[in-house]
Amino acid sequence: MTGAIDLNSDLGEGFGVWRMGDDAALLGIVTSANVACGFHAGDPTIMSAVTSTAADRGVAVGAQVSYRDLAGFGRRRIEMDPGELTDEVIYQIGALDGFCHVAGQSVRYVKPHGALYNTCVDDEVQAAAVVRAVALYDDSLPVLGLPGSALLRHAGRAGLPCVAEGFVDRAYTPDGRLVPRSDPGALVTDVDEVVQRAVRLAQDGEVVAVDGTVLAMKVESLCVHGDTPGAVSLARQVRAALEHAGAVVQPFVR
Numbered sequence: 001m002t003g004a005i006d007l008n009s010d011l012g013e014g015f016g017v018w019r020m021g022d023d024a025a026l027l028g029i030v031t032s033a034n035v036a037c038g039f040h041a042g043d044p045t046i047m048s049a050v051t052s053t054a055a056d057r058g059v060a061v062g063a064q065v066s067y068r069d070l071a072g073f074g075r076r077r078i079e080m081d082p083g084e085l086t087d088e089v090i091y092q093i094g095a096l097d098g099f100c101h102v103a104g105q106s107v108r109y110v111k112p113h114g115a116l117y118n119t120c121v122d123d124e125v126q127a128a129a130v131v132r133a134v135a136l137y138d139d140s141l142p143v144l145g146l147p148g149s150a151l152l153r154h155a156g157r158a159g160l161p162c163v164a165e166g167f168v169d170r171a172y173t174p175d176g177r178l179v180p181r182s183d184p185g186a187l188v189t190d191v192d193e194v195v196q197r198a199v200r201l202a203q204d205g206e207v208v209a210v211d212g213t214v215l216a217m218k219v220e221s222l223c224v225h226g227d228t229p230g231a232v233s234l235a236r237q238v239r240a241a242l243e244h245a246g247a248v249v250q251p252f253v254r
Contacts, residue, residue: 007098007224011035023046029239033128051100060109107141109142189228203245
């Protein structure tokens with residue numbers, strides 16, 4: 001394998017005294033951090049800690065924007081007025097960017113979370129609303145999303161940098177969508193399988209769907225979820241396998 005690949009993870013997803021995942025450990029492994037901005041998870045203290053540690057370790061910080069759904073962890077679709085959705089995405093980017101500024105850096109990209117991410121795969125209206133927010137805030141910010149999604153299509157039309165990502169610990173349908181978390185087998189937890197999927201995505205640009213279909217999927221970033229069981233060990237083994245295969249693991253934004 002030659003070339004570079006980014007390794008990202010969803011971080012800062014605790015709230016108050018409640019914690020999810022090991023942010024500090026993952027920030028020593030991943031190259032990009034999708035940081036919760038307070039709508040599905042995260043709070044000012046958590047955002048401050050994650051952005052500070054990320055700055056110290058050279059990890060790029062992205063705003064992981066979502067529906068306003070703390071109770072449902074952002075995994076419930078919400079029908080929203082497009083203008084309101086645009087405003088709420090701007091609000092989230094700005095909140096995280098403030099803590100990045102204090103830490104000596106800035107938000108480097110935007111990625112929707114959970115139900116908003118999945119909605120923006122096919123929903124033209126909501127995808128356009130999210131892209132409009134990014135373009136209004138900073139039209140140089142890349143948008144991270146699913147290959148072939150409405151989100152990346154609208155981002156490209158708006159002149160925003162588009163970055164396609166692949167999920168090493170999530171199953172795919174034959175049409176290249178993510179298997180809903182409510183379905184059996186949606187989460188891939190076998191370590192060997194996850195590692196093999198990561199290398200195949202980075203090296204060959206393909207992944208095997210749940211029915212055995214081989215999907216062409218050229219990606220620049222790979223996601224390991226911070227709330228996946230054994231996420232730290234999983235991320236560490238994925239990175240080691242990528243480097244062993246000859247990949248340069250680094251942020252997609254330089």
